Amino acid sequence: MARQVEDADEQVVAGETVSGDGASAEALGRYLRTRARDMREEPDSPLFFGRLDFDDEPETGDHRRQRYYIGRRRVSEHPSAPPLVVDWRAPVSRTFYQARVAEPLGVERRRRFGWAPGSVGEPEDLTGLEDERLDAAGAADAESLIVAAEIERPRHGPMRDIVATIQPEQDDLVRGELGDSVCVQGAPGSGKTAVGLHRAAYLLYTYPQRLKRSGLLVIGPNRTFLRYIAEVLPSLGEIDVAQLTVEDVVARHPVKGRDSQAAAVVKQSARMATVLRRALYVRVRVPEEPVVVPDGSYRWRVGGDELARVVEEVRAQASAYAIGREHVRARVVSLVQDQAERRAGPRSATWQAKIGRSKPVKAFVDAAWPALRPEEVVARLLSDPAVLAEAADGVLEPAEQRALVWQKAPRSEKSAPWSADDMVLLDEVAGLIERPEGFGHVVVDEAQDLSPMQCRAIARRSGFGSLTALGDLAQGTAPWAARDWAEQLTHLGKPEAAVVPLTTGFRVPAAVMQVANRLLAALDVRVPPARSLRMDGELSVRRVPDAAVAAVDAVRGALRREGSVALIAADADVERLTGMLGQAGIEAVSAGEFGSAARVTVMPATLAKGLEYDHVVVVEPAAIVEAELRGLERLYVVVTRAVSRLDVVHARELPAALAG
Template sequence: MTAVSDADDPLARERAHLAASRSALRAMRADVEALDLRDVTANWVNSEVLQHQIDDRIKALADLAHTPLFFGRLDYLHAVGAEEAEGAEIKKGSEATSLEGRRRETGGQFYIGRRHVHDADGDPMVIDWRAPVSQPFYRASKTAPMDVALRRRFGYTGGELTAYEDEHLSDPAEAARTSKLLQQEIERPRVGPMRDIVATIQPEQDEIVRSGLGGTVCVQGGPGTGKTAVGLHRVAYLLYAHRERLARTGTLVIGPNKSFLHYIEQVLPALGELEVKQATVDDLVAHVEVRGTDAAETAVVKGDARMAEVLARAVRSHVTLPTEALMVVRGSRRWRIPSYELEEIVQELLDRDIRYGAARDALPQRIAHAVLVRMEQAGEAPDDRVQDAVARNAAVKAAVKSIWPPVDPAKLVLRLLSDADFLAAHAEGILTEEEQKAVLWTKPARSVKSAKWSAADAVLIDEAGDLVARTHSLGHVVLDEAQDLSPMQYRAVGRRCTTGSATVLGDLAQGTTPWATRSWAEALGHLGKTDAVVEELTAGFRVPREVIAYASRLLPDIAPGLAEVESVRESPGSLSVRRVSDLDAEVVAACGEALAHEGSIGLIAADARVPALGAALASAGLRCLSPGEETTPDTRLTLVPASLAKGLEYDYVVLDEPSAVVSGEPDLRTGLRRLYVALTRAVSGLTVIHRADLPGQLG
C-alpha cells in the first residue's frame, strides 16, 4: 500500500480528480434542477410525470459525503475499441454521454465508481461500475489481464481519499498478491443497514451479476458468500442494461420478513436505483387479513403443490352444463339456441383450459355468435355491433350467470376449508383423508371477514385468484432466502414473473421451515423456471474461517452433500465457546465485552429466551434494539430472536444457549438448521454461551 503524505504527487492528483468529480456531479445536479417545464408539456398530467422523473433524477445525483464517488481506476494498454465504447455508452433519461472524448484524452484511463459523472464538455470523469469498460476491474488477473496495464484501488476514511494500491497486471515481473485495501473493505465493521459491494465484487460474483435479463439464475450460497448482495447488484445491473424495458414491466425484491427488507433497503438507492419495490411473500398475497396460525402439519399440507389441483377442480366445479335451450328475442324475431349447441360452446371453453374469468367473459360472445349465424342463415346481415348487443341481451346474461357464475376466490377457499363434503369432492385422489382433516377448520367461519385466515390460507386465495384472472407479471423478480418457501409460495412468486425472469437466492442448509426446499430443481419447477441456471458460491468473504468451520460441523446432518464454505478470512481468536453456571449474567457480560469493539453486536437467542434476556440487559443498563431498528454509534446492540436472524449480519455475535435454539423448533433437523443460521451471523467474532450440553454435532 502506498504511504500517504503531502509529498505524494500521485495521491494528490487522485484527490484533485475526486474534488473535480464531486464538482462535476454538483453541476450535473444543478443542470437538472434548473430545467424549466412550463413550456415543455402540453397538459398537466405530462407535466406531473416529467416533474416526478426529474425529482428522481435529482435524488439519484445526490453526492453522499461518506460514499466514495469512485473506488478504482483502470489503465488500459490500448485505447478502448469503438465497439466497446458504444457498449459503454450511458443513456439515462435525456442524458447520452459517449466515452470517445475521454478516450482520446487519456488513451484508456477510466475511474470506476457507483455512478456516471461527466464534465461540462460531456467527457466522463467517473464510469459507472456496470458499464462494459468497467468489467475488467472485477475480472482481470495476471493470467488474463484483459488489456489492463494497471488496476488501482483507493482507500477512504470518512469519505476522504487516504490511500491507493496498484496492481501491474501486464508486468510479468510483479507477482500476484492479495489486495490489502480489498481485504480491509471486506472486513470493515458494519453499523446500520447493509452496504453495497461494488468495490469488492469478486470474479465469480460478477459473472452472476452481469448475466442477461432473459434467463433465470438460482444462486446457492452459504453464509458470507455474498448471495444477497449479488442478487441486489444484479438488479442494479439489469436496470442499467435494460432500463426502458424494466421501466415498463417493473422489478421487485422479495425478502423473508420486514426486518430483512429494512436491512437491505439502502443498497439499491446507494447505487442510484430508486424505483425498485420490496415486499415479502405475505405482502404479495395480502388479499385478506391474516389473524390465525396453522399447526406445522396443517401448514405443510396447505403449502403442498397438490393444493393447486384441488383449487382448480373447485373453481371449475362452478360451471354447469346447460340442459335447456336458450331463446333470444330481438325485435320481432326470436332465435333459439338448442341445449346441445350451448353444451358444445361451454365444453369447448372448458377444454381450452383458459382462466375461469376469461372464459366467462368469452361465453356471451360465443352465444351471440351462434345467434348471428342463424340471422345470416335467415337472410339478415348483422355486424359486430349486433353481436355485442346480443351478448348484452338479458336472456344471454341470465344464461351465462346460470352456466358460468362468478367466483370469489376468498369465498371459494372459505368453503373448501369449512365444508368437509366440498373439500372431499375436489380433493379425492389428491389428498388423503388425514390430510383433508388437517386442513379443515375445527370452527368454520361464517364469512370472509370473520375468518381467522392464516398465512398459508392467503396463498391459497392468491392461487384461486389467479385461476379466475391472470396475475400481473413483472420484468424481473429477486427472491431471497428462497429455501424457506413452500411449493404454493413458489407458485405465488412465479405468477409475478411468468413473462419475466428471476434471481433466486438461498442456502439449502439454512432452510428452517417444515416445508423447506429439498432441492433447487424441485423449487424451480414450482416457480415455473425449470430452465434456470443454478450457480454455487462457495468462497466466503465475511464470516471468519474459524467460525464457519465450527458451524459447518452441522452440515452432514442438515444438508448432506452440500459443499462447505471456504472462508478467505483468517481471524484467530474469532470464536469463543464458554460453559457457564449463571447463564443470563454471563450473556450480559459477553455483550459488554463485545461493545468494547467497533461495530454492530447481535445477541441471538431462542425466541422463548428473548423476554428474559431483554430484562437482564435492561437491569445491567445495556440498551438494546429489535431487528430492523436503526443502530447508532451509541446503540449498537440488537436482541435478535433466532427466528428472525436469517439474512442479518453483525460484527460480533453473542449466541445464547444453542440447545434452546434447537429445542425451540418442531424437529431436530429444523432446530439444527436454525442453529446453523445463528452461528453464521458474525463477521468478526462469535461468542457461544451455554449452560446445557451443546448438540453432539458441535463436539
C-alpha cells in the same frame, strides 16, 4: 455532483417552454422531474471507489493510455461532456472486476480507494489507497489482501454494498442477460444477497426502457431483512424499486387468524393447487334447458347439446377462469349469430353486443360459468367439509382435510378468520380467475424457504419475465423448505434456470466456517462445504453454570472491541436476556432497529437469517435446536452470522453435530 443536481433542476424549468404536442411535453416533463428527484435523493457518498489506468499497448484499443474513475453513478460537468466518473455498470467498468495478473485485459494499474464510514468523499476522509499492478511489474497479486481489508472492516447498521470488491465469479452473475433466469446457491458470507441486489441495479441500468414498462421486484424473507438491505439499491443509483416480502405480495386482507402447523403445512403444499382448481371449476356446469333469445320478431334457439359442447371446449382451452367465462358468452352469441345471418343477413357488432347482454344469454352464462371471487371459493372450501372432501378426493388425507376446516364457519367473507397461509390460497384462486400483472425481473432472496404455493405466487408474477433466486439449501428452516433446487425452480416456473454455486465465504472467517461445516455434514441437503477467504476470526465454545449470566459477560467483553454485537438465542429466551442486559447497564436494541447508537442487538434465532455482525454471542444451542422442526438448520444459520468472532455459551449438552 451538486452541479448535476442543479442542472437537473434547471432542465425541469427549461423543459416547460419546449414546443411540441401536449403528450410529448407532458412525457418530457415527467422524465425531467423524475430525473431531478432521483438526483436530489441520491445518498451522500464518495463519488468514486476505484480507478483504472490502461496501458500503452495497441491491443488496448480506444482505452489506450486512458484513465477512468469508477463510481456508483456517472458524473460529468455536462450531459454531453466525457464523464469524470464512470458508472460501475458501464461496459468499460467490467474490466475493473475482471482484470487480473494472469489476464490484465489491457489494465496497467487498478486502484481502490477506501473512505471513512459516512464520508461524502472529502480528501481527509480517505483511509486507504491501494494499487494493483497488473502488468509484468505486478506479478505479486495483492488483490486478496485488499479484498480482505475491505471485508474485515467492522460492520455497523444496515448492509453495506460490495460494489468496490466484487469478484470475477460474482461479476459474471451480476452482468447476466435480462432474459436469463439464474439460481445462486450461496454459502454463508459468499455475497449472494449483494450479488442479487447488484444484479437488480445492473439490469435497471442496462435495460431501462424494458424494465420501466414491466418493473423489477425484490422479495425478501421478512421486514427486518428488508430494512437491513434498504440502503443498498439507492447507494447503487436506483431509487424506485419495489422491495416486499412474499406476504406483502399475496396480501388481500388483514390477517386475523393463525393456523396450526399441521394446517399451515397442508395449505402451503403444492397439492392445494389441485384442490383449489377443483373447487373453482366444480361450479362450472351445463344447464339442461336450451337458450332462447328473442330478436325482434324472431326467436333464436341454441340446444342443450350445442351448449354442452361449448362449455367442454372452453374448459379444454385451459385459459384463465374469467377469460373462459367470456369465451362461453362469445361462443353462444356466435351460435345465435349463425342462425340470424342464415335467415336475415349479416349482423353488426352492436347487434352482437346486444345479444351478449340479453337476459337469456346472461342467465345461461351465470348458471353455466358463474362469476366468482377468490374469497367466495376459499371460504366455501374451508367452511364446508363436504365441499372440501369433494375437491380434495384422492389428493389430501382425511386428517389433512380435518386440519383445514374452520371450527366455526364465518357469517361472511369479511368476518372470516383469514390467516397468513390463507393469503396464498386466495392468491392461487385469484391467479386462476385472472392472471396478475407480472414483472420484467424478480429477485427473491432466501428462496429455499419458500413453500410450493409461495413459489407459485412468484411464478405468476415472473411468467413473462426472468428470475434471480438466491439461497442456501443448508439454511432452509421453514417446515416446507426445499432440499433440492431442481424441484424448487420448477415450482418457481423456471425449471431451465442454471444453478450456480458460490462456495467462497468472503464474510465468515475460517474459524467460524469450520464449525458451520461440522453442522453441514448432519443436514439432509446436497451442498458442497464452504471455504473461507479469511484465515482470521476467533471462536470460543464454553460450558458454563448459567448460560444467561455468561452471555451478559460475553457481551460486555465484546463491547471492549470495535464493531457490532449480536446476542442470539431461542425466541423464548430473548425477553429474559434483554432484561438482564438492561440490569447490567448494557444498552441493547431489538432486531431490525437500525440507526440506533446502541451497538448491541438482541436477536431471536428465527430472525437472524441474512444478517451479519462482527461479534456474535450464541446462547444455549440445544434450546435453539429444540425450538423448531428444522432446529439444526436454524443453528447453522445462527453460527454463520459472525464475521469476526463467535462466542458460544451453554449450560446444557451441545447438540451432537456441533460437539463433533
